[in-house]
Amino acid sequence: MSKGKKIIAFIVVLLVIGGATFAGVYFTSMKGGDTAKVVVIEEITSEVGEVFVNLSDTDAKRYVKLKLSIGFDEKNKELTAEVEKKHAVIRDVVVHYFESCTVENLEAANEEALKSELIKRLNQKLTKGVILNVYITEKIVQ
Structure with a gap:
């Protein structure tokens, strides 16, 4: 060749x-x-209730009044029971978290970061599953 x-x-x-x-x-x-x-997660919510706390602003006395709920997987019955059992712990985490916030933290532009941090803190207290969402149904800042 x-x-x-x-x-x-x-x-x-x-x-x-x-x-x-x-x-x-x-x-x-x-x-x-x-x-x-495609995995579809059916979400159920549990009310945390009303939270009324002073904010950590140093320039003036300010407070926030909130009503919120947490969302998690409805099929996870163990997590549902744990959320009910740890209701006081969840409220404690929420109260301490919002006490550490300032008015700036509570602005609409910062809402996603605020919720993400709260979800992270709540999930540290749970062992049977995770919180997927936080829903703020009422918010008054003064």
């Missing part, structure tokens, strides 16, 4: 190997897409 034919044969072999690799990856990824499952 001449040198030119060897180069062409080598290129053809590379193209066949590359095409086979591409086809294998493509069809394998298509199979994986069919088996993906």
